[in-house]
Amino acid sequence: MPPELEGSARFVSNALVDHLEAHGKTVRVIGYDIGRRFWKESKKEVRDSGRSRKFENAAKVYARKIGEHVEFDAIIVPSLFVQNAKMKSRVVRWDGAEQKVERHGNSRGATIQSGSVVIKAASLFAYVLDRDGVAIHSGRAGLELIQNMRFGGKRGRGIQERESRIESFSADFVLVDNNPAIQDKDRVRAGVAAVLSPFLPMYTPTPVSRAADSTRNSGKPADP
Helix, strand or coil: CCHHHHHHHHHHHHHHHHHHHHCCCCCCCCCHHHHHHHHHHHHHHHHHHCCCCCHHHHHHHHHHHHHCCCCCCCEEEEEEEEEEEEEECCEEEECCEEEECCEECCCCCCCCCCCCEEEEEEEEEEEEECCCCCEEEEEEEEEEECEEEEECCCCCCCCCCCHHHCEECCCCEEEEECCCCCCCHHHHHHHHHHHHCCCCCCCCCCHHHHHHHHHHHHCCCCCC
């Protein structure tokens, strides 16, 4: 995982769990260290067996190892990553996401050529594996820009105190890492929904719709 996203991993994980539970799924979270260890062991087993070192072969071993400890219907393997995205007219588009770049300080008189600014952006990728470790879904989506623009030396929201984390770009402004990197709940929820669609519907069921579904399934009226 990129170092700049380590502090946001739990935030994204919680949003993922919330989305699954909103769709009536029972969720058990495998710790990062345990999951990483199982994955390394799975890759080693595939390598030692002489089989092709494809993701599909390692995934089957991984599912078997997880199944030795807990029963499941599907495993979701998420991955956070950072990519460089170009800004055009102050807007950045990447992996289906769109976001206006946050600015701080006095930008009056600053000349910025469209498409010349490259800003770090966070994205989410996820595989969904069945009980046999076969990938039944994969998706990726942009979550949030993890840098902002600072003009004229004024500090804004989330600016890192360590100047070494600030990347100089021109005499007009600098790009500054947000801290924490990912912090917009609405953007993360939308990204999680996009990553898991159509494995799960994009919408999040409301208590009313879940009650209606329960009525249709049981033949009994829902409680008022």
